[in-house]
Amino acid sequence: MTVSIQLEVNGKPVQAAVEPRRLLVHFLREDLGLTGANIGCETSLCGACTVLLDGNAVKSCTMLAAQADGASVTTIEGLARNGELHPLQEGFWEKHGLQCGYCTPGMILSANYLLAQNPSPNDEEIREGLKGNICRCTGYHNIVEAVKYAAERMS
Amino acid sequence: MYQAQFDYRRAGSVDEALSLLQENEDAKLMAGGHSLIPMMKLRLAQPPVVIDIGRLDELKGISEAGGSVRVGSLPTHAVIAASDGLAAHCPVLAEAAGHIGDAQVRNRGTIGGNIAHADPGSDIPPVLVLLGASVHLQSPSGTRSVAAGDFFQDLLMTDVGEDEILTHVDAPALGSGTGAAYLKFEHPASGYAVVGAAASVTVQNGRCTAAGLVVGGVSATPTAVDVSSLVGTDLSDDAIAAAASGLDAEDPIGDIFASGDYRVHVGKVYGKRALAAARDRA
Numbered sequence A: 001m002t003v004s005i006q007l008e009v010n011g012k013p014v015q016a017a018v019e020p021r022r023l024l025v026h027f028l029r030e031d032l033g034l035t036g037a038n039i040g041c042e043t044s045l046c047g048a049c050t051v052l053l054d055g056n057a058v059k060s061c062t063m064l065a066a067q068a069d070g071a072s073v074t075t076i077e078g079l080a081r082n083g084e085l086h087p088l089q090e091g092f093w094e095k096h097g098l099q100c101g102y103c104t105p106g107m108i109l110s111a112n113y114l115l116a117q118n119p120s121p122n123d124e125e126i127r128e129g130l131k132g133n134i135c136r137c138t139g140y141h142n143i144v145e146a147v148k149y150a151a152e153r154m155s
Numbered sequence B: 001m002y003q004a005q006f007d008y009r010r011a012g013s014v015d016e017a018l019s020l021l022q023e024n025e026d027a028k029l030m031a032g033g034h035s036l037i038p039m040m041k042l043r044l045a046q047p048p049v050v051i052d053i054g055r056l057d058e059l060k061g062i063s064e065a066g067g068s069v070r071v072g073s074l075p076t077h078a079v080i081a082a083s084d085g086l087a088a089h090c091p092v093l094a095e096a097a098g099h100i101g102d103a104q105v106r107n108r109g110t111i112g113g114n115i116a117h118a119d120p121g122s123d124i125p126p127v128l129v130l131l132g133a134s135v136h137l138q139s140p141s142g143t144r145s146v147a148a149g150d151f152f153q154d155l156l157m158t159d160v161g162e163d164e165i166l167t168h169v170d171a172p173a174l175g176s177g178t179g180a181a182y183l184k185f186e187h188p189a190s191g192y193a194v195v196g197a198a199a200s201v202t203v204q205n206g207r208c209t210a211a212g213l214v215v216g217g218v219s220a221t222p223t224a225v226d227v228s229s230l231v232g233t234d235l236s237d238d239a240i241a242a243a244a245s246g247l248d249a250e251d252p253i254g255d256i257f258a259s260g261d262y263r264v265h266v267g268k269v270y271g272k273r274a275l276a277a278a279r280d281r282a
Helices: A024-031 A087-094 A104-117 A123-129 A140-154 B014-023 B036-041 B077-081 B084-089 B091-098 B103-108 B111-117 B124-131 B237-244 B260-281
Strands: A003-009 A012-018 A050-053 A056-059 A072-074 B007-010 B028-030 B049-052 B062-065 B068-072 B134-139 B142-147 B152-154 B165-172 B178-186 B193-204 B207-216 B223-225
Touching (some): A012 A024, A050 A104, A087 A104, A104 A123, A104 A140, A104 B103, A123 A140, B014 B049, B014 B134, B014 B165, B028 B036, B062 B084, B068 B084, B077 B091, B077 B111, B084 B091, B091 B178, B091 B193, B111 B124, B111 B165, B124 B165, B124 B193, B124 B207, B178 B260, B193 B260, B207 B260, B237 B260
Parallel strands (some): A003 A072, B007 B049, B028 B049
Antiparallel strands (some): B062 B068, B068 B165, B134 B142, B134 B165, B178 B193, B193 B207, B207 B223
16 A cells, blocks of 8 residues: 655655655655665664654654655755755854764754754753764764854854 | 555544554554554564554643643653643653653654553653553543553553553642652663663651652563651661662563663662652652
8 A cells, every 4th residue: 555645845845655664764865865864773773864843853764754744844955045054054064063974964953953942052951952863973072062053153 | 674564544533543443453553653663673563554643632632630640642752841731740750751762752752652662661651650640541342541550561561452542641740748750770872771760759847758669671560669668767868778779670671781680789779869869859
C-alpha cells in the first residue's frame, strides 16, 4: 500500500504517495533531493538527521513520512533567505563551528529550535540544547561559540 | 535496517483505533514512534499493521482537579516538562520528563508510548510507581484502571491487553509539605537511565510523616525501597543514607555497560541523593 501525504517543505507544498515504512529522512533525501538532513546512526542518537517539524526539532530517521502528513518541515536548505545565510549558518562559518560538516545541518536546526525557545542561552543551556547532536570532529567548543554569535545577531 | 513492510492506518478517534485493533491481528499502536520505530528497524517488532493514534486530541490533555493530575497518553515529554499545571501540582513528573533523551526525542516521544514500551531504563515508570499513579486503559468492552505498581510486569511487558488502548494516567497532586525529586545516572550515549531514582518525603513540624523511594534501571520493573524508617526522623543525611541502602533486587539486570551489582550500588547512591533533594524541597 501507499499513503498519500501533503506537507510543506521549506515553504513549498509537496504532495506524494509513500510506502508506509518510508522514513521522513529518506523521503526528504531521496524523493525530494534535500540531502542536507544526513543519515548518521539511524537510531535516534546522533542528530545528524534533525529537521524542524512545525517548528520543533525532531530526528527524521525516527519518524515515518506518513506521520508528517499535514506538517510543515524545515531542512537546512530552507534557512537561507534570498541568498543571505541564516545567522546560525553565518555563525558556524565565522566561528569555525564545523570541520567535516556532517553533523552541521542537524546542529544548526537544533540550535535554531533552541534559540526559538530561549533567545539568549548561556553556554550550559546551549550544550544541553545540543545534547541530541553528536559531533565526531570534537568541535563542540566552536559550535557553542557559533550559536552564541547567532543569538547575538538574532536578538 | 529498513523496517519490514506494514500497512498504515490513521485513527480519527479512540473508538476507531479500538475497532482497527480488533480487525487487525498483531497490529501495533503508534504515537510518537520513538519506541516502536527503533524496534521495527531492528525487526524486533514486525507488526503487519501500524495504527497511528498520534493525532487523537482526546488523548492530549493535561488537567488538574480534586487533588489529582490527569495526563493523557499523547502529550510529548517536551509538553509535560513545560506544563505549568504539572509544575504547580506534580513537578516531579515534569522533572522526569525533562530528563528523557534529548530535545528532539522529547519533541516526539509520548508518555503513553513510554510506559507502554516499559523499558527498564525509562524515566517515567519509577515516578508513576512512587506517586501511586493509576494507568487507565480502554477496550471495546469498557475501561479499567491499573495501579502503576501492577502495570509494569516484566522487561518490556505491561498489563495492556491486545485489544486495549492506554488513554491516560492519574496521579495524586503533591500536597504542601511534600517534596519529590527524580535523579538519574544517565547512559552517556543512549540517554536512557542506567539508574533513575524517584523519591518523595512529607515533612510536618520538622518531622518526616511519609517517605517513598522507587528506583528504575536496577530490575526489569521499578523497584520500591522500604524507607519507612525515615518516618518520625528529622531526615538527617545519615538516616537517609541508611534508608536508601535498603535497596535490594533479587535479580538485578546487567549488561555490557553496568553489571547488576553495580546498578544496585548506584541505585543506593542515587536513592540517597533523591531523598535528600526531596527533603530540601519539602
